[in-house]
Amino acid sequence: MYWVRKGIIGGSCLPYTVDEIKKWKASGVKKVVVLPEEWEIEEAWGSVDYYFSVLEENGLKFIHVPIPDGYPPTLSQFEEIMEWLEGRGNLIHCVGGIGRTGTVLAGYLMVTEGLNANEAIEEVRKYREGAVQTMQQFEFLLSLEGKNNVGKRRLST
Numbered sequence: 001m002y003w004v005r006k007g008i009i010g011g012s013c014l015p016y017t018v019d020e021i022k023k024w025k026a027s028g029v030k031k032v033v034v035l036p037e038e039w040e041i042e043e044a045w046g047s048v049d050y051y052f053s054v055l056e057e058n059g060l061k062f063i064h065v066p067i068p069d070g071y072p073p074t075l076s077q078f079e080e081i082m083e084w085l086e087g088r089g090n091l092i093h094c095v096g097g098i099g100r101t102g103t104v105l106a107g108y109l110m111v112t113e114g115l116n117a118n119e120a121i122e123e124v125r126k127y128r129e130g131a132v133q134t135m136q137q138f139e140f141l142l143s144l145e146g147k148n149n150v151g152k153r154r155l156s157t
């Protein structure tokens, strides 16, 4: 995993072992936004319910906001995520930790710090090379520019 704002919000690929989840926890993660679709979680964990039970057993809160690989969140999914993030220890994960996660993290920086799309992507790429992968994901971030009421809130620092 990687922090984009240390201790506050970061990103990760999909974990494959309980050990990786314990490492998140040891790094200060408290809340997890799960972006992969069900079938992607099933490939790694056998069942979605089992994966969620492991998160819970390790004291992590989570929400599942499934996004197809290569796509951005819808605006309402993004708003749901922004409303749910809180305090410290927020982690966003998809499968690679690059495309979908990078897009949500860049959107977060746009909303909370007033960066434009290019600045936000550049910022996330300091911590995760190649973050934001597709034209659809880039266009979503462009569409956030100039929207000043998208779940607008700043997490505590």
Ligand code: 4NP
Pocket: 069, 070, 094, 095, 096, 097, 098, 099, 100, 101
């Ligand atoms: P992401 O996209 O989950 O949106 O970051 C992917 C990136 C890399 C891989 C899969 C999905 N991969 O298998 O390497």
